[in-house]
Amino acid sequence: MVVAARRAQDGFVATFGRRPEVVADAPGRVNLIGEHVDYLGGPVLPVPLHLRTAVALARRDDDRVVLRSVQAEQTWQGTSRDLRPGTLQGWAAYVGGVLWALAEDGWEVPGLDVLVDGDVPLGAGLSSSAAVECATAVAVAGLLGVGLTDPVRRRLIAACVRAERDVAGAPTGGMDQTVALLAAPGSALLIDFGTDPPRTQEVPLALADAGLALLVTDTGVRHRLADGAYAARRREAEAAAAALGVDLLASATPDAVAALADPINRRRARHAVTEVARVRDVVAALRDRDWVAVGDALAASHRSLRDDYQVSCPELDVAVDASQEAGALGARMTGGGFGGSTVALVATDRLPVVARAIEDAYAARGWGTPRHHRIGPGSPARLVD
Numbered sequence: 141m142v143v144a145a146r147r148a149q150d151g152f153v154a155t156f157g158r159r160p161e162v163v164a165d166a167p168g169r170v171n172l173i174g175e176h177v178d179y180l181g182g183p184v185l186p187v188p189l190h191l192r193t194a195v196a197l198a199r200r201d202d203d204r205v206v207l208r209s210v211q212a213e214q215t216w217q218g219t220s221r222d223l224r225p226g227t228l229q230g231w232a233a234y235v236g237g238v239l240w241a242l243a244e245d246g247w248e249v250p251g252l253d254v255l256v257d258g259d260v261p262l263g264a265g266l267s268s269s270a271a272v273e274c275a276t277a278v279a280v281a282g283l284l285g286v287g288l289t290d291p292v293r294r295r296l297i298a299a300c301v302r303a304e305r306d307v308a309g310a311p312t313g314g315m316d317q318t319v320a321l322l323a324a325p326g327s328a329l330l331i332d333f334g335t336d337p338p339r340t341q342e343v344p345l346a347l348a349d350a351g352l353a354l355l356v357t358d359t360g361v362r363h364r365l366a367d368g369a370y371a372a373r374r375r376e377a378e379a380a381a382a383a384l385g386v387d388l389l390a391s392a393t394p395d396a397v398a399a400l401a402d403p404i405n406r407r408r409a410r411h412a413v414t415e416v417a418r419v420r421d422v423v424a425a426l427r428d429r430d431w432v433a434v435g436d437a438l439a440a441s442h443r444s445l446r447d448d449y450q451v452s453c454p455e456l457d458v459a460v461d462a463s464q465e466a467g468a469l470g471a472r473m474t475g476g477g478f479g480g481s482t483v484a485l486v487a488t489d490r491l492p493v494v495a496r497a498i499e500d501a502y503a504a505r506g507w508g509t510p511r512h513h514r515i516g517p518g519s520p521a522r523l524v525d
């Protein structure tokens with residue numbers, strides 16, 4: 141049994157004095173490329189992580205629900221009637237929110253004891269939120285004896301998205317939950333938000349065979365303007381789409397974008413159309429194992445996010461530049477921006493050098509030490525026996 145799942149099982153026994161009926165786990169993710177285009181109808185290419193969050197649970201004789209998280213160091217207690225938006229707060233909204241969303245979708249969710257333990261760092265841009273949601277959803281499906289077919293996994297995705305949006309109150313486009321539930325082992329998942337439901341396609345990532353790894357660096361900063369700026373970018377992207385006369389900005393043509401008179405419209409739209417092209421390029425390059433081309437696309441994505449979409453910040457730029465100067469094939473910010481994490485494609489034997497270069501660049505500026513995570517591709521959410 142894998143590490144987090146074993147700990148969840150043992151922790152359940154220690155907390156509740158009996159064995160769990162099911163244990164499930166789900167991966168975090170890093171988005172390799174396709175940033176700020178999901179809500180514009182573009183494609184994204186997230187990778188499921190080897191880091192996982194596990195949920196152990198068992199039915200109770202009454203209608204009480206007891207949620208315990210090792211990472212939150214807290215226990216939430218209530219009845220199944222308390223599982224709803226408004227009543228659930230903080231971390232319990234993510235776990236209890238999934239139970240609520242499943243019940244809303246017609247699942248017979250009984251009283252439960254639940255224990256959460258995981259290895260996906262919280263709030264580092266690696267989607268610990270989707271990992272805990274998807275592990276919860278899969279554990280409930282397992283408890284109720286519902287097989288994890290493709291249609292069932294899609295229902296679970298919808299429940300997890302609903303939990304995060306309506307109960308935790310965090311806007312989510314569904315990328316994180318989709319990759320956690322539908323990715324193929326060792327592969328990235330191309331998710332095309334140009335269709336409803338989004339089309340998905342697995343893209344094998346033979347990183348280890350090529351002597352490569354992904355280095356995720358959590359800058360540790362989150363700038364205060366982030367939420368407001370994020371909303372502003374969405375408005376600006378809508379304005380650019382309207383100026384171009386398209387529903388989805390990602391479907392605009394480069395020529396039409398180049399002809400836009402307003403410079404802000406032109407920049408925002410240029411990011412969208414060039415990022416869509418880069419995702420396609422990376423998918424092709426991964427098939428050809430052309431790692432230099434993958435790295436170049438990551439670097440170009442960062443420049444576009446920095447200069448055209450304007451969602452980067454000095455901490456992200458310095459980490460990206462230092463990575464590339466120290467020999468990374470390419471690096472970029474990943475996630476919403478204004479802080480958060482970078483992802484770099486690095487030869488395995490260069491990892492310590494690249495990590496050190498970023499730390500030195502931060503130290504030289506008097507910034508706090510960033511945290512590194514060496515990432516390998518993992519597998520989707522599953523029941524653990």
Ligand code: ADP
Binds near residue numbers: 211262268
């Ligand atoms: P990210 O998904 O990038 O890690 P989010 O802010 O979207 O960051 O989600 C982090 C939140 O998800 C945490 O603050 C917590 O509420 C919840 N969460 C994630 N993992 C766990 C866990 N193992 N136990 C309890 N809550 C968790």
Ligand code: MG
Binds near residue numbers: 267268269270316
């Ligand atoms: Mg999240």
